[in-house]
Amino acid sequence: MLTTPFSAATGTSTVPTITGRQHSPSPETLASLITTSKNITQLLQIHAAAIRHGFHNHPAVNFKLQRSYSSFGRLDSSLALFNRTHDPNVFFYTSIIHAHAADNLHMRGIQLYIQMISQDVEPNEFTFSAVLKGCPIEPGKLLHTHVIKLGFDSNMHVRTALVDVYSRGGDLISARQLFDTMPERSLVSLTSMITGYAKHGDLAKARTLFDSIVDKDAVCWSVMIGGYAKYGKATEAITLFRKMLRSKINPKEVTLVAILSACGQIGAIESGRSVHSYIQNHKIQINVHLGSALIDMYSKCGSLEDAVNIFDNLKNRDVVTYNSMLSGYSMHGYHQEALLLFHKMHKINHIQPTAISFIGILNSCAHSGLVSIGKGIFLSMKRKHKIEPTIEHYGCVVNLLGRAGFLNHAYTLTNTMNQINIKPDPIIFGTLLDSCTLHKNIELAEKIANSLIDQNLANSGTYILLSNLYAATSNWAGVAHMRTLMKTHGVEKEPGCSSIEIDNKVHEFVAGDMNHPKSAEIYEMVAEVNGWLVGHGYRPQTEVVVQDIGERERVRSLEVHSEKLAIAFGLISTKAGSSIKIVKNLRVCLDCHEVTKLISKVTGRRIVVRDRNRFHHFVDGVCSCGDYW
DNA sequence: GTAGGGTTAG
Numbered sequence: 022m023l024t025t026p027f028s029a030a031t032g033t034s035t036v037p038t039i040t041g042r043q044h045s046p047s048p049e050t051l052a053s054l055i056t057t058s059k060n061i062t063q064l065l066q067i068h069a070a071a072i073r074h075g076f077h078n079h080p081a082v083n084f085k086l087q088r089s090y091s092s093f094g095r096l097d098s099s100l101a102l103f104n105r106t107h108d109p110n111v112f113f114y115t116s117i118i119h120a121h122a123a124d125n126l127h128m129r130g131i132q133l134y135i136q137m138i139s140q141d142v143e144p145n146e147f148t149f150s151a152v153l154k155g156c157p158i159e160p161g162k163l164l165h166t167h168v169i170k171l172g173f174d175s176n177m178h179v180r181t182a183l184v185d186v187y188s189r190g191g192d193l194i195s196a197r198q199l200f201d202t203m204p205e206r207s208l209v210s211l212t213s214m215i216t217g218y219a220k221h222g223d224l225a226k227a228r229t230l231f232d233s234i235v236d237k238d239a240v241c242w243s244v245m246i247g248g249y250a251k252y253g254k255a256t257e258a259i260t261l262f263r264k265m266l267r268s269k270i271n272p273k274e275v276t277l278v279a280i281l282s283a284c285g286q287i288g289a290i291e292s293g294r295s296v297h298s299y300i301q302n303h304k305i306q307i308n309v310h311l312g313s314a315l316i317d318m319y320s321k322c323g324s325l326e327d328a329v330n331i332f333d334n335l336k337n338r339d340v341v342t343y344n345s346m347l348s349g350y351s352m353h354g355y356h357q358e359a360l361l362l363f364h365k366m367h368k369i370n371h372i373q374p375t376a377i378s379f380i381g382i383l384n385s386c387a388h389s390g391l392v393s394i395g396k397g398i399f400l401s402m403k404r405k406h407k408i409e410p411t412i413e414h415y416g417c418v419v420n421l422l423g424r425a426g427f428l429n430h431a432y433t434l435t436n437t438m439n440q441i442n443i444k445p446d447p448i449i450f451g452t453l454l455d456s457c458t459l460h461k462n463i464e465l466a467e468k469i470a471n472s473l474i475d476q477n478l479a480n481s482g483t484y485i486l487l488s489n490l491y492a493a494t495s496n497w498a499g500v501a502h503m504r505t506l507m508k509t510h511g512v513e514k515e516p517g518c519s520s521i522e523i524d525n526k527v528h529e530f531v532a533g534d535m536n537h538p539k540s541a542e543i544y545e546m547v548a549e550v551n552g553w554l555v556g557h558g559y560r561p562q563t564e565v566v567v568q569d570i571g572e573r574e575r576v577r578s579l580e581v582h583s584e585k586l587a588i589a590f591g592l593i594s595t596k597a598g599s600s601i602k603i604v605k606n607l608r609v610c611l612d613c614h615e616v617t618k619l620i621s622k623v624t625g626r627r628i629v630v631r632d633r634n635r636f637h638h639f640v641d642g643v644c645s646c647g648d649y650w
Numbered sequence: 651g652t653a654g655g656g657t658t659a660g
Contacts, residue, residue: 216655
């Protein structure tokens, strides 16, 4: 049953203003009016006129209508027109297949292709370009045999589409072979190949090809920058972005989204802010994508105020925007705000939370010890929102329970998961081990760690956590045993690394680092800080040191933790009274946490530390995490 | 009359 406007032929609708009522238009006039129509309303009027004047079966009119509906995003209308076309030819088929591909409905596109050949309509090179666009690799391989059989494989567009199919599908060897044997390379085919490498993490190969291009356009710059951003190469992404601007190529929205994500990863707020200024100076509309990216960047760079400001000023917000804001609140320990926003989002604004929304809100509960609220939300996922919890959600709840000291309950949950076929992984057990360390529960920790080691599932974190736990309880034999195990299993500890951004440049420090040009001044500052600490009766938290060394060395090893060096550098490089922002790759240790509290009190500075899990805002000797992290 | 390259959140 066709609906309006297809059923309008018998109706008595008013005459469309655009076509006039006095004379009967020719099909050619209608066709050209369709081509120049500006919006869906105009198109509907012309369509109604075509029906009234009996041209709705005219091939050219029909074809143009079908294409225009597609281009206005009305695939349903386009398909309805296609379906009432008798014996559609290759143009009709190609066009409708393309419309489906453009809407990410690749399997429907392939079905139409199959329908086409079963009705003996011969596909041409245009058809293959359309049906291969964005097509998954398996059906793509099948289509490839058709391409060869019909002799279209040297066509530039078809070949590029094939390179793209194999490239995105991860078969980079085949993609490269098709690419290398192309009769002629184009910027588009090069970009397709680069995309393949960039998407699958081979950034070196991507970069080599990228550098070989003389005239790069915005798309290939975006692909390369996006690849770096995706694989955590934030510094490379930012450097390349600056190069892009110097090359006078205007970044597209996707480029800006990628670069904001890179800034967020390393907490480069000055770079992030300059991207924000770029957006404002170039009068680029902050839509949901850019809005979400800005919220995410500001949150991760420690400025929740800016994130909230962006959020409040957005005209449109989608679920991604809400999720970004939710995780921003969660990261910064604003659990009441997170709960309120979560409530507002689905109760007032009728935006259905997604699996990611629940990760944000459950993390928020975990960070603030809201055990019963968290449990309630977790249960509501399935019952109320019909969202099946994944391993990540279980991870949040294990963390929630474990941190709050309900270790056995958390452990039981990992067994429950097993029963419903969600196999707990080393990450979840790592979370639980972490909680065991916090509550010094050696018995459970050993049970978990040993079972992980036995199953060959242990990662560096497993050994380190157990080692930390032994150290915390002065069990040096245990620490030594862990170190031996790590050596025999070839596991290395990820070195702690802290960074600080000064004047648009990110400075990185590892423990005991002497590589910085200002090392001498940094260590002088460290000594000065130690002086303050002594004056305030501070006692070093040596229990966090994992080596069995003398007390003096233990104190010394704490003094050169990477975050202390970064803070010292911040103190000597910024104006008195200004805030200091540090980004750390691991969780902040107990000693650094205590020391930072004292530094904030003595200097009157606000110190913001982003660790692996969350933000700590140190103001006047108090941390926003309430010492619960 | 029909064609090829880039998306964001945990």
